[in-house]
Amino acid sequence: MRIIIIEDEKPAARLLQRKLEKLGLQVDTLLHSVEESLQWFQDNRHPDLIFLDIQLSDGLSFEIFEQIDIKSAVIFTTAFDEYALRAFKLNSIDYLLKPIDEDDLEIAVNKYKSRNQALPNLSLDFDMIKRMLVNPVEKTYKQRFTIKIGERLKMIPIEEVECIYSENKGTYLHTLDNRDYLIDGTLDHVETELNPNQFFRVSRKFIIPLKSIKDILVYSNSRLKVILPTYKEDEVIVSRERVNDFKEWLG
Structure with a gap:
């Protein structure tokens, strides 16, 4: 086919x-x-x-x-x-x-x-x-995440997101104030809700926003390493098959 x-x-x-x-x-x-x-x-x-x-x-x-x-x-x-x-x-x-x-x-x-x-x-x-289609439906993207913390709901604007990552079958939001929150949905699903001009899926584990990129380093096997402001738990690596698309996305 x-x-x-x-x-x-x-x-x-x-x-x-x-x-x-x-x-x-x-x-x-x-x-x-x-x-x-x-x-x-x-x-x-x-x-x-x-x-x-x-x-x-x-x-x-x-x-x-x-x-x-x-x-x-x-x-x-x-x-x-x-x-x-x-x-x-x-x-x-x-x-x-x-x-x-x-x-x-x-x-x-x-x-x-x-x-x-x-x-x-x-x-x-x-x-x-x-x-x-005179008045077509505009494509809209997520503007905030709503996080449940105990009995409270916390709203996190998209501007405060430093990266989104998956770990142990969970999906987490890491914010610029160096905090992590468990969110609903898989990384695949969250990717579809984000503006592709602002966010990029660098690997199976990470989605990062353009504004959070602090530095980009050449890494082994033709890959790239992205340095973020506060996230230090794991290396954020652009997978080899996505390097060209990542460079194009950077503009």
Whole structure:
């Protein structure tokens, strides 16, 4: 099965790729814009399945279908609500609301696999779609964490986060005042709630914000070591496979 992902937020695209790999599926290509996708479809054999974000950095992904006759099955990955999606009238396999749940992803993939007959051509009502998207749903990201401490709830603004890490099957928040708090959810889930322009998943264990980076050192095996203001419990290492993306994220 040939799969591609079209998603303008590169960390979100890579996260979806990793989730698909956990299901034993290989992603051929990651595309990040309408322009890049149009060029790719002109030069490559169309895939079996596309994971498609609706709103890309340079326009709506539906513009791809206006110019290219795509026969691939489509699973939408979107922040739009269910009512708006019904109005698109697309012959897609399924859609997944962000943040993408791994169980929902597996169900959508299995639904695709269960279809044996050829899919009909995609049929789009572009005028209707554009009317629906005059006031698109803005992507919103977490602004604070709510932590339960005994019988109290403590709110920690996102600006006070120094890093987020996993340890002993728990997920922890480390703040700039050198305190640690146990939070709900896995590191994978928390990653989807954070602004990818401000936060980066440097390894399986750590997510760090740009503003908390004190220094960056060259480390062994082509890796990088990040120095944070107060966190000293463990070395924060950018894994080798994420070094290039990390450098790109730094800008």
